[in-house]
Structures are given as C-alpha cells and as structure tokens.
Amino acid sequence: MSWDLVVNVSIAGVLTGLVYGLMALGLSVIFGVVRVVNFAHGEMMTIAMYAAVVLFATFRLDPFLAVLPVAAAFFVLGYALQSGLINPFITRPEHSQFMLLLAVAIIMVNGLLVAFGPGARNVIVDYQLESWALGPLLFDKARAYAAGMAIATSALLFAFFRFTLTGKAIRACADNYLGAKVVGLNVKRYYALTFGLGSACVAVAGCMMILLVDVTPTLGPAYTLLAFVIVIVGGLGSMGGALLGGVLIGLSEALAGLFITPSAKSMFSFALLILVLLFRPQGLLGRKI
Amino acid sequence: MSATRRVGVLLALLALALLALPYVASSYVLSVATLILFFAFTGQAWNVMMGFAGQLSLGHSLYVGLAAYASAGLFFHYGVGPWAGLWLGMLICVAAGAAIGFLAFRFGISGVYFALLTIAFAEFTRIGFDHIAWLGGPGGLFIRVEQRDSIDLLNLRGTPEMFYYVMLAFVAGAFALCAGLLRSRAGYYWQAIRENEEAAQALGINTFRWKMLAVMISAAMTSLAGVFFAFYYNNLFPEQIFHISRSIEIILGPIIGGIGTLFGPILGAALLTILADGITELLAALGWEFPGVKQVFYGVVLLTVIMFLPHGVWPALARRLGLGHKAPEPTQGRAAPSDDASSGKS
Numbered sequence: 257m258s259w260d261l262v263v264n265v266s267i268a269g270v271l272t273g274l275v276y277g278l279m280a281l282g283l284s285v286i287f288g289v290v291r292v293v294n295f296a297h298g299e300m301m302t303i304a305m306y307a308a309v310v311l312f313a314t315f316r317l318d319p320f321l322a323v324l325p326v327a328a329a330f331f332v333l334g335y336a337l338q339s340g341l342i343n344p345f346i347t348r349p350e351h352s353q354f355m356l357l358l359a360v361a362i363i364m365v366n367g368l369l370v371a372f373g374p375g376a377r378n379v380i381v382d383y384q385l386e387s388w389a390l391g392p393l394l395f396d397k398a399r400a401y402a403a404g405m406a407i408a409t410s411a412l413l414f415a416f417f418r419f420t421l422t423g424k425a426i427r428a429c430a431d432n433y434l435g436a437k438v439v440g441l442n443v444k445r446y447y448a449l450t451f452g453l454g455s456a457c458v459a460v461a462g463c464m465m466i467l468l469v470d471v472t473p474t475l476g477p478a479y480t481l482l483a484f485v486i487v488i489v490g491g492l493g494s495m496g497g498a499l500l501g502g503v504l505i506g507l508s509e510a511l512a513g514l515f516i517t518p519s520a521k522s523m524f525s526f527a528l529l530i531l532v533l534l535f536r537p538q539g540l541l542g543r544k545i
Numbered sequence: 546m547s548a549t550r551r552v553g554v555l556l557a558l559l560a561l562a563l564l565a566l567p568y569v570a571s572s573y574v575l576s577v578a579t580l581i582l583f584f585a586f587t588g589q590a591w592n593v594m595m596g597f598a599g600q601l602s603l604g605h606s607l608y609v610g611l612a613a614y615a616s617a618g619l620f621f622h623y624g625v626g627p628w629a630g631l632w633l634g635m636l637i638c639v640a641a642g643a644a645i646g647f648l649a650f651r652f653g654i655s656g657v658y659f660a661l662l663t664i665a666f667a668e669f670t671r672i673g674f675d676h677i678a679w680l681g682g683p684g685g686l687f688i689r690v691e692q693r694d695s696i697d698l699l700n701l702r703g704t705p706e707m708f709y710y711v712m713l714a715f716v717a718g719a720f721a722l723c724a725g726l727l728r729s730r731a732g733y734y735w736q737a738i739r740e741n742e743e744a745a746q747a748l749g750i751n752t753f754r755w756k757m758l759a760v761m762i763s764a765a766m767t768s769l770a771g772v773f774f775a776f777y778y779n780n781l782f783p784e785q786i787f788h789i790s791r792s793i794e795i796i797l798g799p800i801i802g803g804i805g806t807l808f809g810p811i812l813g814a815a816l817l818t819i820l821a822d823g824i825t826e827l828l829a830a831l832g833w834e835f836p837g838v839k840q841v842f843y844g845v846v847l848l849t850v851i852m853f854l855p856h857g858v859w860p861a862l863a864r865r866l867g868l869g870h871k872a873p874e875p876t877q878g879r880a881a882p883s884d885d886a887s888s889g890k891s
Contacts, residue, residue: 293657341852348855350656351601355800355851358793362844369837473837477789481668484661519683523672529665534652 260392265514266507268396271403273506275464277499278406279479280486281413282457288493289430289450292342293350295357298479299364300455304330304462305471306368312379319379319463320405327459334455339448346447361476368473376470384467402464406499409460413453414495426450430493482522485529491542500541504528548868555868563713567706575705579777581818582712583770588798588810589719590766595796596805597723597732598759599739601656604645604663606791607670608638608764612771613781617688618680620700620776627701627772635768641666642764646757655742664789671787685782688775701776708777715769716811724807726762735759739805801850803857812859820846 283297294300307326311317341360345353386397417423429436429446436443465471482505490501505525512521532539566578587605594600612634619625619633645666649659675683696703701711726732734755737745746752775781785791802813824842828834854861 341848344852350660351595351796351800351804352851352855354601354603354660355797355847359844359847359851362847363841366837366840366844370835370841374836481664481789484664488658488661517676519675520672523669526665526669526672530662530669533654533658533662533665534648537652537654537658 262511262514263392264394265510267393268399269507269510270503271396271399271506272468272510273503274403274406274499275461275468275502276482276486276506277490277502278409278464279458279461280483280490280502281410281495281498282454282461283483284487284490284493284495284498285413285457286451286454287487288495289426290338290342290346290447292346292353293357293484294451294454295354295480296361296364296476297458297483298481299361299476300330300334300458301462301465301479301483302368302471302473302476303364304459305466305475306372306377307459308463308466309377309379309471318381319467320401323405323460323463326463327456330455330459331452333452335448335452337455338451339444342451343444343447361480365473365476368476372473374472374474376472378470379466381467398467402467405460405464409457410495410499413457416453417495422446422449482525485525488529488539489532491539494539494541497539497541501539551866551868555866560717567709572705575709577818577822579705579709579712581815582709582716583773583777584794584798584814584818585811586712586716586719587767587770587795588802588814589716589723590763590770591795592799592804592810593723593726593766594759594763596799596809597727597739598735598756599742600756600759601660602663602760602763602792603660603789603796604665604667604792605763605767605795606787606789607641607663607667608767609771609774609791609795610667610670610674610781610783610786611637611641612768613775613786614674614680614686614771616772617686617775617781620688621686622679626699627776628699631769631772634772635765638764638768638771639761642760643757646760650753650756664792667787667789667792671783674783674787681781683783685780687781688779690779701772708773712773715773719766720807720811722766727807731755731758736805797847799857801847801857803859806857806859806863808863809857809859812862813857816858 279297279301283294286292286294304326307329308319308322311322311325312319337360341356342353345356381398383401384398388395388397388400417427425436425441426446426449428439429441429443429450433443436446486501486505487498488501489504490497490499505528508524508528509521512518512524536542563578567575570578587609591602591605594602612631615634615637616627616630619630620627645663649655649662654662674680680686696707698707698711701708734745734750737748737750738752738755742752771786774786797817798813799810800813801817802811803809821839821843824839828838828842850858
C-alpha cells in the first residue's frame with residue numbers, strides 16, 4: 257500500500273470527521289446544559305439533509321446557502337421541542353426521557369420514509385468532483401469546504417458561549433441549576449434556547465454532510481449512535497472534545513476501511529468507545545466528574 | 546375480596562385463558578400470541594435489571610443473539626439439541642453480562658453512560674458476527690425446517706402450538722421467579738440500590754455484588770429467549786438479532802406496561818403487539834399502506850403514553866381494578882439537573 261494513499265485517505269477522514277464533530281457538538285451542548293441525552297439526534301441530522309436536498313431540487317439552492325434557512329428552521333424546531341415536550345421531562349428518570357426521545361425519533365424516521373420513500377437522495381454540485389493537488393496530496397474541494405464550515409460554525413458557537421451575556425446565562429444554568437434560578441434566570445427558557453442552538457448545529461452539519469454522502473431515512477439511528485460515540489470519546493459536555501472526537505472517529509473509520517474492510521469500520525469506533533468509557537469515562541477532554 | 550385474593554383470581558383466569566387459547570384461536574392469532582409471550586418474557590428478564598435494580602440496559606439484544614447463535618451453531622454443525630445448547634448459550638450470556646457488569650460497576654459507570662456502554666457492546670458484537678464465516682456471517686445461519694406436524698420437544702421442532710406452550714411455560718416460570726426474587730433478600734437490596742445507591746451502600750449493602758447478580762440473572766433469563774428465537778424462526782442474521790431496534794423492542798413492553806412491576810412487562814407486550822397489529826389492520830382498511838405510516842402512528846401512541854402515564858399502564862390500571870398496587874417505580878429523577886448522578890467516580 258502506497259504511502260500517499262494512506263495520507264490521502266487520512267486527510268479525507270479528518271475532514272469528514274470535522275463535520276461529524278459539528279453534529280456531535282450539538283448533542284454535547286444539549287447534554288452539557290439540559291442534561292438530557294438527545295436520542296433523536298441522528299434523525300434530526302437526516303431531516304436537515306433532506307431539507308438541503310429539497311431546497312436544492314426546487315430552488316437550485318447550493319447547500320452552503322441552504323445552511324441559513326435550514327439552521328433557522330431547526331433553531332425554531334429545537335426550541336419548540338424543548339419547551340413543548342422535553343421541559344416537562346427534565347425531572348423524570350432517564351428511561352422516561354429515553355422513551356420520549358425514542359418516540360420522537362421513530363416519528364421522524366418514518367415521517368421521512370412516508371414523505372420521501374426508502375430510496376437514496378443526494379445533491380450534485382460541480383465542485384464535488386474537483387480537488388486541489390498539493391504535490392501528491394489531494395484535498396477534495398467539497399470535503400474541505402464542509403470542514404471549513406464546520407470549524408467556522410463551531411467557532412461561532414464557542415464565541416457565543418464565551419462572550420455574550422446570553423451565553424454566560426446558559427453556562428450558569430449548566431453549572432448550577434438552583435443558583436441560576438436564585439439569581440432570577442428563566443432556566444427553562446435557556447434550556448429551550450440551548451436545544452435550539454444544538455439543533456442549529458445539526459442543521460449545518462446535515463447541509464454539509466449531504467455534499468459527502470447520499471441520504472436515506474434509515475440513516476438516522478446510525479448517526480445517533482455515531483454522535484454518541486463521538487461525544488463520549490471526546491467528553492460529553494465538552495465543546496472541544498466533540499470536535500476532537502469527531503476527527504478521531506472520522507480518521508479511524510477511514511483507516512479501518514482502508515486497512516481492514518469497510519464493513520468493520522464502525523466496530524473500531526465502538527471498541528474505542530468501550531475503552532474510553534472504561535479508562536477515561538469523562539472522555540478525552542471532559543472535566544473530571 | 547382482599548387485594549391479594551383478587552390478584553390470585555386474576556392470575557388463575559389469565560392462566561386458564563392462555564392455556565385454552567390454542568384450542569380456539571386461528572393460526573394467525575396464535576402466532577401473535579406467541580410473539581406477545583416472547584416479548585413478555587424478554588421484558589420480564591430486562592425488568593430484573595432495570596425495574597428491580599435500576600440499571601438501564603439498552604443492549605439486551607446482545608444476550609438474545611449470543612444464545613441464539615450458540616444453540617443454533619451447535620445444532621447446525623454438530624446436531625446438538627437446543628436444550629443442551631441452551632447451557633452453552635446461558636453460560637456465554639452470563640459471562641458476557643458479568644464482563645459488562647464487572648467493567649461498568651468497577652469503574653463506577655452508571656445511568657446514561659451505562660446504557661451507552663451496553664449499546665456499544667451489542668453493536669460491537671453485531672458487527673463482529675458479520676465477520677464470523679463459521680456462523681454464516683452477514684448471509685445468515687439457517688436451521689433446517691422439518692415436518693411441522695410431529696412434535697419433537699427435545700429438539701424443539703414441532704407445531705406452532707408446541708412453540709406457544711413452550712413460550713407460555715417460559716413466561717410462567719419467569720413470572721414465578723421474578724415474584725420470588727422481589728420478595729427475597731436480593732429483591733429488597735435491589736430496590737434499595739435502585740432508589741438510592743449511596744444510601745444502600747451506607748447501610749452496608751455490597752452494591753457491586755448485587756448489581757452483578759441482577760445483570761447475570763437477567764442475562765441468563767434472556768438467553769432462553771434467544772434459544773427459542775433461533776428454533777422458532779429457524780434463521781439468524783446479525784443485522785437483525787443484535788440490532789439496537791431489537792433491544793428497544795424488548796424494553797418498550799415493560800416501560801409501557803410499568804417498570805418494576807410483575808404484570809407490567811406482560812401487559813405492555815400485549816398492548817404493544819396488539820397495537821402494532823391493530824394499526825396495520827386499520828391502515829389496510831383505510832388504504833393508507835405507505836411504508837412508514839404504521840410506525841408514525843406507533844410513535845405517536847408511545848409519545849402519548851409516556852407523557853400521560855409516566856409510570857406505565859399497569860400501576861394506573863391496578864388502582865382502577867382495586868388491586869391495591871402501590872407502584873414501586875424507580876425514582877432516580879433529579880431534583881435539580883445540575884445534580885449529576887450519572888457518571889464516572891473513578
């Protein structure tokens with residue numbers, strides 16, 4: 257096996273991994289603040305992918321421009337989901353929350369199946385087949401743009417949490433529920449806001465992912481599992497950890513596909529998950545719990 | 546009538562109805578009833594872990610699959626009968642459960658993290674079995690189907706009625722076992738751990754040991770369902786038997802029926818199976834047979850039940866029937882979400 261093939265596959269894995277990371281970032285932010293595991297996360301991702309497909313098919317809207325309307329719609333959807341359905345569940349036991357989001361996921365997957373049928377959909381833009389060559393190294397244009405978008409969105413979110421007053425308020429809710437209430441924050445509203453932001457992350461990731469893979473309704477549960485693996489590896493609730501986990505999983509998938517067999521690629525992700533859970537349960541970048 | 550008497554009468558009537566069913570039911574109804582019993586049994590097994598001891602497993606398909614493959618593999622390659630194969634299957638399942646439990650509990654993993662760990666093990670095994678050629682790989686493992694009119698209980702080959710009665714016996718056995726466990730020392734320890742693990746530990750309960758016991762009993766019970774599955778359906782595919790959706794099917798019944806109760810898993814399995822079939826019939830009558838419509842309805846019903854009956858159907862029903870059932874539901878909810886009880890105190 258030639259050296260430059262391995263490097264090129266690794267580059268593609270890392271770039272895809274950044275988009276995975278953005279998807280997982282949404283899950284991580286939601287868990288970090290609301291403390292509810294979004295079992296419908298991958299299903300939301302596929303809905304965003306279909307939204308990009310529809311916008312492309314009807315308005316010839318490039319997925320990079322579709323990001324704006326889709327993310328806005330997802331923010332509203334996420335806000336409504338949290339304030340309407342999940343907020344009453346935040347004091348219920350975990351299995352109860354799990355059932356709720358599972359039911360939401362079932363409705364989402366099969367709603368897509370009803371609306372679009374089981375066939376695969378994609379978008380075709382001219383830059384998907386182009387790449388930059390840097391000596392023997394190849395950078396897939398669509399993949400590189402998508403990764404850039406993922407980094408930009410993550411940076412934006414990071415800045416929001418770091419520097420805005422609303423971001424600080426959300427972090428206060430995450431740090432200390434009771435304390436946040438005492439100083440007069442409307443915690444449930446901030447939870448809804450957080451879920452909206454997490455959903456918007458997924459929306460951007462979905463619009464990017466449709467440039468790289470075809471979408472089918474049944475892809476949802478697979479993405480949910482993938483997002484879990486990434487955030488656990490990186491550290492549930494840690495923003496940098498989600499991106500790092502995404503890159504690691506993207507890389508391990510690409511290399512396992514190259515060296516062993518593509519069908520075994522997620523086996524390595526799950527093995528990594530098990531190892532991390534056992535030896536560093538807070539994740540690679542997670543805070544010590 | 547006292548509540549206990551009423552429960553006794555209810556049980557007797559239920560047992561009678563179930564015993565008589567094959568004499569009156571069509572083959573379609575019988576197959577649905579067998580499916581209900583299957584999920585009642587697996588739900589009961591899962592309930593030992595979650596409902597009694599409070600450990601949320603989302604990977605019970607692992608035990609169904611391991612036992613199914615163990616017994617079917619022995620039968621397929623060496624002609625070893627299922628009842629002998631069951632012991633190997635059970636041994637593997639208990640070992641797998643013990644390994645997962647040991648790793649998780651030793652490293653202080655609980656709550657959501659424990660649930661994700663069980664998913665990870667099941668998914669890891671699913672993909673692994675895709676690459677075991679000896680057991681058919683992704684192409685599946687098939688058991689030869691013989692004449693279905695003679696009954697060969699020893700090899701678990703026979704009529705649908707036989708399978709029905711075998712599963713009924715499993716369900717009855719599981720019910721009796723769980724009823725006994727709930728009233729045993731283990732049962733009380735488990736409930737103490739479920740309600741408040743730290744308090745249980747402070748009282749001197751070796752929580753590690755009792756949680757391990759719950760996982761191992763649950764895995765051993767589930768292995769029976771696996772053997773039944775292999776010989777009832779005669780085909781096994783890793784994609785199907787280890788898939789997370791099968792784990793979810795297993796846990797829906799007890800959650801809808803009522804976690805931690807004895808009747809909950811049975812009632813939940815019956816409700817969900819009948820609901821799924823009812824929706825199919827209804828949609829066929831309306832002519833709405835697009836793929837996915839059925840599951841959307843199913844999801845909506847699940848959502849409604851979990852929103853309005855958070856402790857499941859059985860505790861509410863038992864109150865109505867005057868069975869004096871005090872719902873022993875797990876109360877591991879948090880007073881404040883910042884009070885994170887989920888993970889890693891290593």
